[in-house]
Amino acid sequence: MLKEVLAEMPWSADVALYDVLLEEAVQKARQLEESGQADVLVTGGANATVVEAQGLTLPVVRIKVTGFDLMQALWSAKRLNRPAVVMSYQQPVPQLEWFRDLFRVDVTQKVYRDVDDAQEQLYRLLQDGEPVIIGASLICELTERMGGKSIFIYSKSSVRMALETAVDLAVQRRAEIEKREKIEAMMRAVHDGIVYVDTDGTLREMNPAAEKLLGISVHDALGRPARELVPELQVEEVFERGEPLLNVVQKGKKGMLLVNRIPVIYQGKQIGAVATFQDADMIQQAEKAIRKRVHHKGLVAKATFEHIVGRSAALQKAIQKARHYAASDATVLIRGETGTGKELFAQSIHNASRRRQHPFVAVNCAALPESLLESELFGYEEGAFTGAKKGGKPGLFELAHRGTLFLDEVGEMSLRLQARLLRVLQEKEVMRIGSETIIPIDVRVVAATNRDLKVMVEEGTFRRDLYYRLNVLSLELPPLRQRLDDLPELLRHLLEKYGMAEEKRAEVLARFPALLSRYDWPGNVRELENVVERMTVLAEGGFSVDEMLQEIVRELLPDEPALDQPALAKEVESWERQRILQVLSEVDGNKTKAARRLGISRSTLWRKMRAYSLDMDG
Template identity: 40%
Template sequence: MTPADRRPIVWAFSTSRLRHVFESVAPLMADVAEVRVFDKGFEEALQVARELRQAGEEVDAFVAAGTNGAYLRDHADVPVVVVTASTVDALQALVQARKLSKRIGVVNFRRTVAGLEGVHLIDDTVIEQRPYVTPEEGQAAVDDLSARGFKVIVGPGPICSVAERSGLRAVLLYGQDSLEEAIRQAAEVARIARVEGSRRTHLQAMFQHLEVGVVAVDTEERIQAINPALQRLLGVTAAEVQGRKLSAVAPELAMGPVLEGGPPEVEAVQRIGVAAAVVSRFPLHEHGVLRGAVLTCQPAAMVQRLERGLRSTHRPPRFVARYALSGLVGESPAMVRLRELAGRYARTDATVLITGESGTGKEMVAQGIHGASRRRDRPFVAVNCAAFPETLLEAELFGYEEGAFTGSRRGGRPGLFEAAHTGTLFLDEIGDVPVTLQTRLLRVLQERQVLRLGSNDPTPVDVRVIAATHRDLRQAIARGEFREDLYYRLDILPLHLPPLRERGEADVELIASDLLKRALLRHGAADAHRRALSMVLPRLRGHAWPGNVRELENVLERVAVLFADRDPRARVTEEELAAVMPEVADPTARAAAPTAPSAVAPPIDLRLARAAQERVLIERTVAECGGNQAEAARRLGIGRTTLYRKLGRVRA
């Protein structure tokens, strides 16, 4: 049996005739509580109780009557129930007193006995009640009743003793009914106290183990409880600060405004010593009365750790395709054919090779094919092969065993082929894979097995591969930069994405409308779409778009920012628009530019013309960025690897 399940232990204290009633009632209440009766009162009762408890005795509640009960309640550290006379016991006492005298005085502690008003046992019976608090008041009440001819006194044990010393007859007010009720109350109080104690112990244990610092203060800001987390933060112990004002221990944590009736302070950032912390202050009310306040304190490092954990937990799925083939905007014949062909490719598991210039949307098409395939609910894993050095790319693709190389993760790590198992692996910039690594890649495509670095046991994989490149792989084969057998293994289902300049003005306008709408929505300026589009479209016509859709997207993002930053009532001027679209020529200047008669125009090599235009744009952008190639790549809407390659051609 646990302490919470055992019978309550009640100690009853009385130095008067009430003790005998307690002794007679105790056996009758054995099923309610274990009752022990002491012939002690006041200081002596407390001393005996203290000694017994120090010796290991257990007690849950005290029971006593009159001034003795009041004294114990004010001084004992356990619950005390003061015996209250019941109406039944009072009437029984009056019946006994009437046998002794017609004039009966009732002297009770603190209050008169309820239910005796207007009681007449016999027509000539006189009953008068007197309350008392101190023994002196009880003596005075008995003396007054005696002087007025009352011959019998009904009251608690001490009053009965006073009456008998004064030559009067006395009848004990309390009977079996009153004492049984008092013991039941004590048992219930004990039960509630044990439940609350268990709950308090549980809460205290949690309080002690919280990583958040917590301190509770009373209405005078004196510390009542402080947990170890806050002790460590403040560099103090509970013994040092218990009972001291919090503002004296840590002035920055003062609770004045909250204790003065101010509102709670939630998640205020402030400094504690040299460290930053997030602090909250709350008032504590009990039955509508302010009883104190509680403060919680979280070090900034903890908040940052939690924030990182939340970001990690709620991070969007890593290997998920976000685009669909229906999202490929454009109605030009090339785009209609592209969507139809991609849809047919999606119905197979054969390898797809997507070619096209940078910025034409190769990964978007790859995701669309995956999303339309039977593997749509499985992983879509993408890797840019140009973004890794050879050794790192090998580990990323194929994985490694523990100890395969210096710095390898304990337990090893699966590669992206294994991560894409049952799904799709998108190998972007496949033309930049080093020749030495192409051999391993070819073997995986042929055998559908992956051999991790440092391992001799191949792992079977079920992966659909989609590769993409902006390079001419046939020329790379001729230069010995790409394996011919790998090319034929990849080029099973070829798919070429046309550059934006070859798709016609109608496609440019459709794409621009869609991209601008999305950008304005992100910046909270969706209402400006029609107005912005009408100003932008004339400037887009005739531009060669060397950066393709990515370049168009970057231009429109700047336009969206321009419109979002303006007051809706203020119009954007042509000059402001031109400032954020430096890549695009002024349509009026373009219209005014003289054109040579077609009859005498020399033949034009479109590829050379495009390369020349691209060279001018790259050199101008790099110069405008002060030589910052990363910023230039961002402005041009191309990757840094692509920029480095193009710069190499320019300088060659």
């Protein structure tokens, strides 16, 4: 029956069949568990009872006798006009009495303890008459050997249900194993030491980096009290305070450690704590390496408002507001999606301000770990920590003295650093790490974020007082999808920047804006720049404009139907006509201004107006 059911199943699970009974079934189950050859075991009757009693880690799915199975078996027995006997392992079938009265069938019930007992009972039953024996595979097999008539108690639907349950369990188990293996791989890969301690203070998990940093073996550590094994981590403080303890320098057996201790909360209840820690010397070495890679873009702002490309009303409104802000020394908060040009506006504000002759210092708050960002912003004194630069190091606030400090992605800053930043903004003075000397500073701060800081304030991940301190002058930058009128000008600027050949550039400018205006540009101008750079590379490789257009459309607008040449030409003409009408309206019909804004000559504008039957005198 099992093979028939498997053939009917809609999936192709890898199922191995074993014809074993009782002790043999137990031995096979243990063997499959030890070898890892099975995800789940499916069995029934006596085998299910003895295998479940072994306490295996492998899940066991029992093929259950349903009321329908019993009813079907009794009905089959009644049709044979012979008395029936139901034999079960160790426990009687509870529903049998009810079904016997319902079907008025001559049926008795027998319970056996083991194979020998089953054989003895069957022998007596078959000697005394010709009953139909109802049972699982063992009983049916023994009955047939003795020349009796048997009915298999399980139906196809019961077997199918057990197999479906087993497949679901196997999929879940593999997913859990895969998830666990991924976590273990990450634990092995990270250089930070990681330990997990339960609420009893017992060390339950430890990664290889922790073994190395603490100088102990995971086999010796797990299951032992963390307080006596790794007192330098002081994990018990988390249980006492119920809140994270971050960036605490502790002396370990093999050197100084920078330790973070974080409570683990589940459904509002603290169930343990995680401690992560690093070698302080390694942090300083990493600081030196990161400094070489992180680009603070020097101390000079290169961009001005004239570098901002676009004439749309939304962009011009932002530029006008930014020019007005440049005359002030108040803090500016620039909000905008990724790729909208937040640093371009920050540099432009600086270069239009009275501070333009002084430093412009930029830092990306998301690019540096908390400890390194702190030393970068506020500086440190000689000997403040192992590996500190001789003579100390001035922070970015000091470097930006009398100039502008641009804090990009300020929403990624930790709450602890937010508190230090707030104090600097309020007091206009800074204290280096490891120093007791207060240094007065004169710095204008421009911050930027692509996150909703108001929401973060309500969620408790951004300080309310710092938000109000930063949001004195607010500047919202429009995403590209809200200023699609700027697409032709942006496209022309980027094509010139990347040096596309002039003949192909003209064809791209004539045909691409109509199609690109359909796309939402989630990556904004940065994404557009990537597209233009790719087109330039393709053009240099000999690709035609048609080929480039089809490739870009397939990527950006996968749901759009493919456009043939006539349809494409019609699309371009319709868009170009509307664009000319719009620009003429914006410049009150001045053909010279309209041609300049459209990036074409006056004669070309006249020719296009004639071709599109536009009012030449309007």
